[in-house]
Amino acid sequence: MPEAGSPVPLVVAGGGAAGFMAAITAAEAGVPQVQLWEATAEPLSKVRISGGGRCNVTHACWDPRELVGHYPRGSRPLRGPFSRFAAGDAVAWFADRGVELVEEADGRMFPASNRSSSVIEALRQAARSAGVQLLPKRALQGVRPIEGGGFALQARGDSTSVVAQRLLLATGGHPSGRQLAQALGHQVVAPVPSLFTLRVQAPWLNALAGLSQSPVAMELSVGEERFRQQGIVLLTHWGLSGPGVLRLTAFAARALQQQRYLAELRLNWCGGVNVSVVRDQLSQARQGLAKKQLANGRPELLMPLRRRLWLALLQQAGLDPALSWAELPRRGEQALLELLVRCRLPVTGRGPFGEEFVTAGGVELGEVNLSSMESRLVGGLYFAGELLDIDGVTGGFNFQHCWSSGWIAGQAIAMGLT
DSSP, X not given: OOEEEEEEEEEEEOOSHHHHHHHHHHHHTTOSOEEEEOSSSSXXXXXXXXXXXXXXXXESOOOHHHHGGGOTBTTTTTHHHHHHSOHHHHHHHHHHTTOOEEEOTTSEEEETTOOHHHHHHHHHHHXXXXXXXXXXXXXXXXXXXXXXXXXXXXXXXXXXXXXXXXXXXXXXXXXXXXXXHHXXXXXXXXXXXXXXXXXXXXXXXXXXXXOEEEEEEEEEEETTEEEEEEEEEEEOSSEEESHHHHHHHHHHHXXXXXXXXXXXXXXXXXXXXXXXXXXXXXXXXXXXXXXSXXXXXXXXXXXXXXXXXXXXXHHHTTOXXXXXXXGOOHHHHHHHHHHHHXXXXXXXXXXXXXXXXXXXXXXOGGGEETTTTEESSSTTEEEOGGGBSOBOOTTTHHHHHHHHHHHHHHHHHHHHHO
16 A cells, blocks of 8 residues: 655544644644544534533542542543643643633533633644644544554545554544554453433432432442442433432443443432431421421421422322321321432433443553553554543543543653654
8 A cells, every 4th residue: 555755753543632632732842743633524523512512621620639539430540640730730721822711619610701612712723833734534544553663544535544653542432443442452441331311210200300409319229239429410301310410320330331221229319318317307397397288398407309309209208298297197207208318219221312422441541551641562652532441420520531641642752752
């Protein structure tokens, strides 16, 4: 197969967050020619649609030791990379390029403009200024290591190959990147969905679609494994969504896939408060709220419950909301207590769509030197972003991994070439 022109010092395959960060970093650090190949006509498409079009760039989690706890896969291995480039570094990087990031109450950080286009333009402008050659509609289809170093790269629909001294794969969750990594001898952990909603068969709860409740403590039993999280739960007509549920499914992703997404979910609507404390509150309400109807009077502990949810819990416990607390039967009190702190729901599958398009799986981390993102098996081959077996929970953590791994790879490649 004929080869075109002189060798390109660096080709980055994948025009997403990680690919752009790596290409920009390498070019700014002195790599004389960087080509950024993107299979589609629209680079940074995931950045554009993320966060409802606002782009949750990172999370205000400044300590790398705390930051790694938000990654179900890759937590311990990321300690080193995050000690070099973490959330604070990402904030500073974008600030230097004219994008101020603003922290919201829950720690998520968005551009002050509230538009993902600000992030996209900053990345594209930085790439242009650094001299990165962006090549859209150019999909990497084949890779052949060259004796003595470098790679012969085959683009889809092109009969000639391009020789690259260094190759960085940042193809995200697309199967093509995993196939290329495997063809080069790497083990790939089979991808499974992460960050998804849960389908729950509970008509009384499904009828409350649109209602959100926080804080809710959750315990998910999947086979012999148990997973626990606490956070906001959004009720839907098919089951449960919301940040708390997405975080829960991220940590339970592999176990759920192995069990065909069949599980049991226990909810503590009181935010994890101990059963004995809730029992005491219900008992004390018999006197303190004796004349009030169950529908209209609640112990202080239960005041955060949305009214619609409270009424549904009463009805599910077989209690007439018009009853006074003094008339509350012991059996009804026990049934209500169980629903409040141990509400059991059968999980019958995933919801109808995923969130943030994240997968758990990718290139085996033991085969990658995470201090440089270089392959331990093939010299000159690098990885960044979601192609690695690393994924975070919702809230800007997946983008942060892209910025960190891309920056580290770009620095390492430049050091080796300049």
